[in-house]
Amino acid sequence: MSDPRPVIGLPADRRLLGAHYFHAVGEKYIRALIEAADAIPFLIPSLGEALDIDEVLRHVDGILFTGSPSNVEPHHYQGTPSAPGTLHDPHRDATTLPLIPQAVAQGVAVLGVCRGFQEMNVAFGGTLVQKVHEQPGYLDHRDDESKSLDEQYGPAHEVVLEPGGVLRSLTKSDRIIVNSLHSQGVNQLGRELSVEARAPDGLIEAFRVTRAQRFALAVQWHPEWKVMSNEFSRAIFAAFGAASRERARGR
Numbered sequence: 001m002s003d004p005r006p007v008i009g010l011p012a013d014r015r016l017l018g019a020h021y022f023h024a025v026g027e028k029y030i031r032a033l034i035e036a037a038d039a040i041p042f043l044i045p046s047l048g049e050a051l052d053i054d055e056v057l058r059h060v061d062g063i064l065f066t067g068s069p070s071n072v073e074p075h076h077y078q079g080t081p082s083a084p085g086t087l088h089d090p091h092r093d094a095t096t097l098p099l100i101p102q103a104v105a106q107g108v109a110v111l112g113v114c115r116g117f118q119e120m121n122v123a124f125g126g127t128l129v130q131k132v133h134e135q136p137g138y139l140d141h142r143d144d145e146s147k148s149l150d151e152q153y154g155p156a157h158e159v160v161l162e163p164g165g166v167l168r169s170l171t172k173s174d175r176i177i178v179n180s181l182h183s184q185g186v187n188q189l190g191r192e193l194s195v196e197a198r199a200p201d202g203l204i205e206a207f208r209v210t211r212a213q214r215f216a217l218a219v220q221w222h223p224e225w226k227v228m229s230n231e232f233s234r235a236i237f238a239a240f241g242a243a244s245r246e247r248a249r250g251r
Contacts, residue, residue, distance in 0.1 A: 037241030048094030062244030065116025112218030124190030215243030
């Protein structure tokens with residue numbers, strides 16, 4: 001009998017469309033789970049305290065914390081108020097920030113991407129820089145939204161992979177080229193987190209949860225974009241899927 005396909009949850013964005021709120025997940029993340037992780041995607045509504053986290057964790061083998069146009073509200077990491085017009089999603093914050101450490105503690109495989117990377121850092125007590133491009137010595141890590149999606153998600157800069165890290169084990173090289181579509185970044189790294197990769201300006205681009213029972217990794221870039229055409233991106237999702245499948249066998 002073949003191994004069961006793992007069930008991987010995706011916490012949703014909560015958006016007002018017309019007069020009603022909807023819970024939505026970007027299709028590129030869903031397809032990456034199906035195609036590269038060989039998993040069954042499962043949308044997790046962002047309902048905050050109305051969601052029974054323990055019940056959710058009994059039904060999933062992995063969780064993908066996706067990117068999003070919104071940012072984590074800065075009061076969660078004692079940051080200064082956001083600039084006017086900054087998009088926030090307090091219901092997602094109320095769902096993901098308590099969900100992350102509990103998922104890791106219960107051996108659920110975890111992958112964070114962009115906003116998910118920032119959520120994971122905050123969930124473990126870290127802080128964020130809200131506008132990296134305004135900080136002396138740092139590159140401008142934002143994309144140019146006037147360009148096509150292929151250009152926005154195209155190669156932007158290299159990252160250096162830390163020796164002995166999870167990402168370093170997935171490739172023969174000590175550096176890779178990634179895309180870059182973010183304005184925020186890690187200021188102080190959270191407790192129990194270890195650096196996996198850095199940009200040329202020293203900005204942390206990936207980390208892992210040091211003592212996690214199972215795969216627990218976050219990246220600032222977007223490996224889900226056209227995942228099947230990028231060998232390293234496929235390797236990240238395949239490793240995530242394999243760890244989720246291991247949990248599924250136990251369930």
